[in-house]
Structures are given as structure tokens and as C-alpha cells.
Amino acid sequence: MERFAFIIHPLEIEDVARKFPSARRMPASWLETVIRRCPPIKASHITGVRSLQGTEAEGWFIGCLLTAKQMMELPEEEVLDKIIKAARKAEQLGAGIVGLGAFTAVVGDAGVTVADNVGIAVTTGNSYTVATALEGIHYAAGLMEVSVENASVTVLGATGSIGSACARILARDVGSMTLAARSVDRLEALADRIKTETGLGPQVTTDLAAACREADIVVAVTSATGAIVEPEWLKPGAIVCDVARPRNVSRRVAEARRDVLVFEGGVVEVPGDVDFGLDFGFPAKTAYACMAETMILALEGRYENFTLGRDLSVEQVDEISRLATRHGFRLAGLRSFERAVSPEWIQQVKENASKARRETIAGGI
Numbered sequence: 203m204e205r206f207a208f209i210i211h212p213l214e215i216e217d218v219a220r221k222f223p224s225a226r227r228m229p230a231s232w233l234e235t236v237i238r239r240c241p242p243i244k245a246s247h248i249t250g251v252r253s254l255q256g257t258e259a260e261g262w263f264i265g266c267l268l269t270a271k272q273m274m275e276l277p278e279e280e281v282l283d284k285i286i287k288a289a290r291k292a293e294q295l296g297a298g299i300v301g302l303g304a305f306t307a308v309v310g311d312a313g314v315t316v317a318d319n320v321g322i323a324v325t326t327g328n329s330y331t332v333a334t335a336l337e338g339i340h341y342a343a344g345l346m347e348v349s350v351e352n353a354s355v356t357v358l359g360a361t362g363s364i365g366s367a368c369a370r371i372l373a374r375d376v377g378s379m380t381l382a383a384r385s386v387d388r389l390e391a392l393a394d395r396i397k398t399e400t401g402l403g404p405q406v407t408t409d410l411a412a413a414c415r416e417a418d419i420v421v422a423v424t425s426a427t428g429a430i431v432e433p434e435w436l437k438p439g440a441i442v443c444d445v446a447r448p449r450n451v452s453r454r455v456a457e458a459r460r461d462v463l464v465f466e467g468g469v470v471e472v473p474g475d476v477d478f479g480l481d482f483g484f485p486a487k488t489a490y491a492c493m494a495e496t497m498i499l500a501l502e503g504r505y506e507n508f509t510l511g512r513d514l515s516v517e518q519v520d521e522i523s524r525l526a527t528r529h530g531f532r533l534a535g536l537r538s539f540e541r542a543v544s545p546e547w548i549q550q551v552k553e554n555a556s557k558a559r560r561e562t563i564a565g566g567i
């Protein structure tokens with residue numbers, strides 16, 4: 203039996219109140235102070251992960267009790283110390299590899315310091331997150347009849363670990379590209395790299411709204427701690443892959459824009475009769491791609507640091523995709539704001555987008 207663990211954390215303080223009813227009466231600021239002092243917890247035992255190759259794995263979710271906002275705002279040393287303690291708990295439980303969920307992979311040097319301070323392998327899961335986000339984009343483009351080759355693509359959070367790998371790989375296939383984040387220097391360095399690697403010369407901007415307005419496809423993968431993509435930013439028929447947790451795309455988009463397709467990047471079917479022992483809002487037997495990467499490496503017996511740091515290689519992304527297929531992991535259709543995207547939904551979005559385009563043209567005459 204192979205063994206893994208995955209570190210999770212509350213994205214928002216409301217998640218803690220939902221999980222522990224006794225906390226509901228506490229003001230948010232108190233609750234933040236309380237969880238800041240809490241040691242890591244074993245949140246659940248994961249059973250039934252079974253590869254197509256016959257190997258089996260069990261694991262644990264380890265809770266590192268800090269919200270995304272706390273992870274970004276508290277002193278980095280304190281946050282890293284909490285993540286390392288959670289990884290050590292994984293080691294004590296017998297895991298051979300531990301994956302870093304959501305902001306535990308964003309803080310500091312994206313897993314390098316954590317790996318230096320534990321006796322087991324560490325991975326952020328970002329390679330498989332990139333692979334499944336890209337697969338999802340191609341799948342969604344097929345459904346929406348958008349030609350990726352001619353599409354104008356915007357990557358929000360383009361200079362990050364996941365964003366830069368998505369941008370570098372997508373740049374080989376798309377019509378044009380815009381890279382957006384807050385640091386212009388890092389954006390320009392990435393644009394130069396992409397130009398050298400692919401010949402495509404991306405635009406760069408710190409104006410996220412402007413970056414989205416002309417985009418056929420938007421990849422939203424910033425580490426902002428709240429929603430930043432608003433309904434007014436998107437053009438009719440746009441495809442938006444929201445990889446970020448917490449989401450980058452405002453819930454208002456789902457309510458106000460029935461003419462765009464927003465889907466969550468990185469939702470994966472796990473092989474076997476898996477029981478996560480915990481409800482993270484997905485249908486049974488599905489998980490985030492970053493969780494899946496940890497399971498795949500365990501099933502493969504690859505107890506080695508796999509994805510660490512912010513510079514992912516295309517080879518890593520290709521390799522984890524190959525291993526995923528070998529063990530029976532695959533993209534779990536498309537999901538949007540907790541709902542499965544049906545063929546009827548896609549048809550409705552396409553019809554609404556055509557109508558909105560006609561109205562725009564009529565309004566312009």
C-alpha cells in the first residue's frame with residue numbers, strides 16, 4: 203500500500219465557521235486569532251485510491267489552519283513554520299509524499315523550504331494543475347466552437363508558477379496572447395522568454411480589465427485572495443478557465459453573464475472506489491488536480507520532490523500527464539460555480555453570445 207498526504211487550509215474564515223459550528227458565534231477576527239495558534243490537524247483518512255495498474259494508495263488530508271489572506275499577510279516565517287509542521291505531521295502518519303494545497307504552495311518559495319525541512323518528498327501539484335487546465339481549455343474551446351489557433355488568450359497571474367507554465371505552453375498554439383499581473387518587470391521578462399521559445403510576442407499589462415476585454419479565452423490564475431474578474435470585463439462568448447483558489451472570477455459573472463463560459467480548472471476523476479472522508483464541494487471520486495498529482499506520484503512509488511519552486515518545465519507537465527493516464531486519472535468534465543456544465547448549458551451560452559454580438563453590432567450602427 204502506497205501512502206501520501208495532502209495539506210489543505212480554509213480559503214476564507216467562513217470555511218472554519220462552516221466546519222466547526224461552535225465557532226459560528228465568534229467574530230471573524232477572534233476566530234483568526236484562535237486558528238493562528240492551532241497545531242496541524244488530521245482532517246481525514248483517504249481510502250480506496252486504486253490505479254489501473256493495480257497498485258493502491260491511502261492518505262490523509264492535513265489541515266493547516268490559516269486562511270489564504272492570513273497566509274499572504276502574516277510574517278512569512280510564521281506561515282512557513284505552520285506549513286512545515288503540517289508536513290511533519292504527514293511524515294509521522296507514514297506518508298511518503300506530501301502535496302501542498304492552495305496557498306500552502308504559494309507562500310514563499312513554493313515548497314522549496316518545506317522540502318528542505320521534512321524527511322519525505324514534497325510536491326506542489328502545480329504540474330498536473332497546468333496539464334488539466336490546458337486540457338480543459340482545449341475541451342471547452344471544442345464545445346464552444348472557438349478555434350484555439352486563432353484565439354486571443356489572456357493569462358491573469360501570468361508570471362506565477364501555474365500562470366507562466368500555462369502561458370509558455372499555450373503560446374505555441376494560439377493566435378495572440380496578453381500577459382497580466384502587477385509587476386511589469388516580471389511580465390516583460392516572461393514575454394521575452396515566450397518570444398524566444400515560441401516566436402509569439404505577447405502584450406503585457408497591469409490593467410486586468412483591459413487585458414480581458416478582447417480575449418476569447420481567459421486563464422485566471424492569480425494569487426489574489428478575493429474575486430477580481432468582473433462581469434463587465436468579458437466579451438460575449440468568452441471562455442474563462444478559473445484555476446485560482448479562492449476563485450478569481452466573481453460569482454456575479456455567473457449571475458450576470460449567461461453569454462460566457464466560466465469553468466473551474468483542474469477537476470479530476472480519481473480511479474478506484476475513493477473515499478476522501480471530507481467534503482470539499484466536489485462530486486464523489488473527483489479531486490483537485492494538485493491533490494491528484496500527489497496520489498499519482500504515490501501510486502507510481504515516486505517518493506521524490508516533483509514540482510517545487512515557480513519555474514515549471516514543459517517536460518514535468520508532460521510527464522505527470524503521462525503518469526496520470528497510466529494510473530487512470532482523467533479530466534472530470536467541466537464545472538462552473540459548483541455545478542456540472544451540461545451540453546444544454548453550452549448551447550444556451552452559445553445562443554446568448556450570438557444574440558449579444560448581434561445587439562452590439564446593431565447598437566454600433
Ligand SMILES: NC(=O)c1ccc[n+]([C@@H]2O[C@H](COP(=O)([O-])OP(=O)(O)OC[C@H]3O[C@@H](n4cnc5c(N)ncnc54)[C@H](OP(=O)(O)O)[C@@H]3O)[C@@H](O)[C@H]2O)c1
Nearest residue numbers: 304359361362363364383384385424425426446447468490
Ligand atoms: N485548481 C487547482 O487545483 C490549483 C492548484 C494549485 C494552485 N491553485 C491556485 O492557483 C493560484 C495561483 O497559484 P500559483 O502557485 O501559480 O501562485 P504564484 O506563483 O504565487 O503566482 C501568482 C500570480 O498572480 C499574480 N498576482 C497576485 N496577486 C495579484 C493581483 N491582485 N492582481 C493581479 N495579479 C496578481 C502574481 O504576480 P504579481 O505579484 O506581479 O501580481 C503572479 O503572477 C492560487 O489561487 C492557488 O491557490 C489551484
